[in-house]
Amino acid sequence: MSVASPLFVRVALPALLAANMLLWRSQDVEARPASTGTFVEAGVGATIYVGATSSYSGVGPTATVRIGRDLFSWLSVGGYLGASIHEATVPPPPQGEYYQLYRGGGDARLGGRFDRIALFVEGGAGLAMISTNVLGKVMVTEPGERFSLLVHGGAGAEYQIENRHYAFGLAVDGWLAAQFDGATAVESRLYLRYTY
Known part of the structure; x- marks a missing residue:
């Protein structure tokens, strides 16, 4: 042996x-029924510009936090804060410049649950702030312009783990910053949600 x-x-x-x-x-x-009530979400992902602005901004990492309340099992409202970092790919000079885009606002989410899986659509509005005027060279921002109205919409799915207070999710949103020459982007993120 x-x-x-x-x-x-x-x-x-x-x-x-x-x-x-x-x-x-x-x-x-x-599966135990998912918790409903006040919740917090924290996510990380990537943001990529689409359209004309994509020529001047690289793909960047994104972090988001969302706090809200489930009004019903199918409707929640909340507020969000997000930030992304992008390389400015404008003609030199300057070269190797980066900028941050900060976002915040309110949104609503409509969804449905199928056992442990929830599917949803979401949308909202808020403000965006750019950290520098590096995109002014290519007229994405006007001189001295730092803020823009922001609208967004998207969809996602989340998986409730055995502890009914926690869920993992994947969401994809598109957003438009009107004052930044109509800059549009797609943001994808993985997140963890905790419901009290």
């Missing part, structure tokens, strides 16, 4: 049996 056989019997076999029992148990347990 080899040395591997006793190791298999003592370690691997009990681990396989425990994993099998957990899988068997999870198939018999129904």
Whole structure:
């Protein structure tokens, strides 16, 4: 008999049996209803400009925070803050310049739940602020212009884990910053949601 056989019997076999029992148990347990009420979401992802502005801005990392309240199981309202960092790909000089775009506003989300999966559409409005005038060289921003009205809309899906207060989600939004020469972008993010 080899040395591997006793190791298999003592370690691997009990681990396989425990994993099998957990899988068997999870198939018999129904998903608990998702929590509703006040919630917080935190997400990370990427923002890519589309249209004319895409020639002057690289893809950038994005971070967002959303706080809100579920009014019904199918409707929530909230406020959001987001920031993204982009390389300005304008003709030199300057070269190697970066800028930040800060966003904040309010939104509403309509959705439905199918067992552990929820699907939703969302939309809202707010303000955007650009950190520098580096895009003024290509007329995306006017001299001294730092703020823009912002509208956004999108859709997503989230998965409720066994603890009914937590869910993981994926959302994709498109937004338009009217005063920044109609700059449009697509933002995708993975997020964690906690409902109190």
